[in-house]
Amino acid sequence: MNSQRVPGWVWTTLVGFHLAAFTWSCMTGAWGFPDSDRYLQAAENLWREGVLYARPWPGELPRGQAVQEFTIRPVGYPLALLALGGLLKVPFLVLLFQNLLSLLNLGLVLQWWAHTVRPQRRYWKWAVVLGLSFPAQLIYANAVMSEMLLQTVVVGMFWGGVWVIESRKPKYMAAIAVTTVLALLLKPVFYPLALIVAGAGGALAWREKKVRLAAIAAIPLLVTGLYMGWNMQRTGYFHFSSIAEINLLHYNAAGVVRQVNGPEAEEAWVAAVLTDANQRADFADRQMLIRTRALALIGKHPIVYARQQVQGMGAVFVDPGRFDISQFLGVAPPPDGGLSVQIRNGGFFRALTRLPIALLSLLGAVLMASLARMALAVRGFLLLGSSSTLLRNGRWVAVGLLFYVALLTGPLGAARFLVPVWPLLLGLALVGLKAPRAPQAEQGAPMGED
Numbered sequence: 001m002n003s004q005r006v007p008g009w010v011w012t013t014l015v016g017f018h019l020a021a022f023t024w025s026c027m028t029g030a031w032g033f034p035d036s037d038r039y040l041q042a043a044e045n046l047w048r049e050g051v052l053y054a055r056p057w058p059g060e061l062p063r064g065q066a067v068q069e070f071t072i073r074p075v076g077y078p079l080a081l082l083a084l085g086g087l088l089k090v091p092f093l094v095l096l097f098q099n100l101l102s103l104l105n106l107g108l109v110l111q112w113w114a115h116t117v118r119p120q121r122r123y124w125k126w127a128v129v130l131g132l133s134f135p136a137q138l139i140y141a142n143a144v145m146s147e148m149l150l151q152t153v154v155v156g157m158f159w160g161g162v163w164v165i166e167s168r169k170p171k172y173m174a175a176i177a178v179t180t181v182l183a184l185l186l187k188p189v190f191y192p193l194a195l196i197v198a199g200a201g202g203a204l205a206w207r208e209k210k211v212r213l214a215a216i217a218a219i220p221l222l223v224t225g226l227y228m229g230w231n232m233q234r235t236g237y238f239h240f241s242s243i244a245e246i247n248l249l250h251y252n253a254a255g256v257v258r259q260v261n262g263p264e265a266e267e268a269w270v271a272a273v274l275t276d277a278n279q280r281a282d283f284a285d286r287q288m289l290i291r292t293r294a295l296a297l298i299g300k301h302p303i304v305y306a307r308q309q310v311q312g313m314g315a316v317f318v319d320p321g322r323f324d325i326s327q328f329l330g331v332a333p334p335p336d337g338g339l340s341v342q343i344r345n346g347g348f349f350r351a352l353t354r355l356p357i358a359l360l361s362l363l364g365a366v367l368m369a370s371l372a373r374m375a376l377a378v379r380g381f382l383l384l385g386s387s388s389t390l391l392r393n394g395r396w397v398a399v400g401l402l403f404y405v406a407l408l409t410g411p412l413g414a415a416r417f418l419v420p421v422w423p424l425l426l427g428l429a430l431v432g433l434k435a436p437r438a439p440q441a442e443q444g445a446p447m448g449e450d
Contacts, residue, residue, distance in 0.1 A: 312413030321415030376432030
């Protein structure tokens with residue numbers, strides 16, 4: 001009889017890989033990524049100055065472009081770093097905690113699959129391959145980055161979403177509200193979700209005649225408004241995070257200029273916008289100028305931008321993570337920039353020839369695994385259509401969160417941005433590998449309802 005538990009050798013393999021990555025990160029300092037310094041600086045400023053600011057505190061109120069450092073990183077991860085001793089020379093407690101979260105998230109998915117499907121032994125080796133052929137999971141569990149905490153929150157959000165659809169109970173709506181608040185305080189990409197949660201909660205409340213559902217669902221939107229008000233008090237600009245204008249200028253709009261007129265025109269256009277923006281004494285005027293110029297340019301070339309958006313969304317799911325792997329292993333990028341830069345500049349194949357053979361082979365294997373995983377995920381989604389109501393609803397919640405992240409990531413698409421929703425994709429792929437035989441609602445629960 002097939003077991004409903006994850007085999008011991010699977011746990012041993014997962015723990016072994018996490019332990020190896022943890023040891024490497026602590027011994028080599030691979031935990032430091034380009035964005036890590038801002039998180040660490042924000043945590044230090046919170047501790048020493050009582051100010052959320054992502055660059056060394058100048059001792060007086062910053063002006064101009066420097067004001068963006070007040071809101072470029074939300075408060076969630078800096079607080080987590082303080083709680084876990086992230087300011088130590090080697091943040092081993094942070095990394096240890098993140099590895100445990102990674103194992104928890106992977107374990108929940110594998111245990112759900114084991115309980116629901118009861119796969120034969122031969123399927124488990126492929127399940128391990130699916131789980132470990134996404135290097136970004138191990139890498140970001142061992143980097144001072146917020147991805148792993150966010151991933152855990154998203155898993156909880158998914159669980160709440162599935163059960164609130166199934167039961168309409170306020171306690172599951174509360175789970176969605178809490179996880180949405182935590183998510184937006186960890187990553188700005190999740191703050192628009194507060195509006196979606198409020199709308200969905202309102203619709204559900206109207207249908208079920210339960211006002212409490214709407215009130216609970218509105219909590220993330222209230223928190224978002226309060227947070228934006230706090231940012232306005234500090235910067236004079238009502239917004240959630242300055243990363244929105246940064247990405248809009250340097251990636252969304254700049255990418256359009258590059259595709260239309262080339263890389264030199266891109267650099268000149270960005271520089272001109274920044275020159276004009278930095279002449280504005282008021283930070284709100286500065287940000288609005290950037291936003292207006294960027295949106296106007298995108299509006300002139302909607303087809304070009306749409307193509308760029310679709311390419312970025314696809315990259316979220318299939319990018320092998322050259323940057324992540326190289327950064328973690330200490331491999332220098334090609335002289336003319338990484339693969340994404342080379343693709344934009346038309347030198348993709350030249351860049352490939354300059355990568356170490358071992359790295360190139362690894363990237364090729366990861367890419368093939370990503371394509372196979374996507375095919376299995378699509379198959380899993382279709383197979384769940386004939387399963388229990390709980391599983392049918394669950395697949396839509398999973399796809400909704402996957403699509404949400406890909407849509408808002410857009411032209412920035414890369415493996416890193418898949419990490420928060422990775423367990424959901426893995427779950428669909430596992431069903432594509434081996435699906436439930438019969439629609440049994442009690443088997444489909446991600447966790448038992450109490």
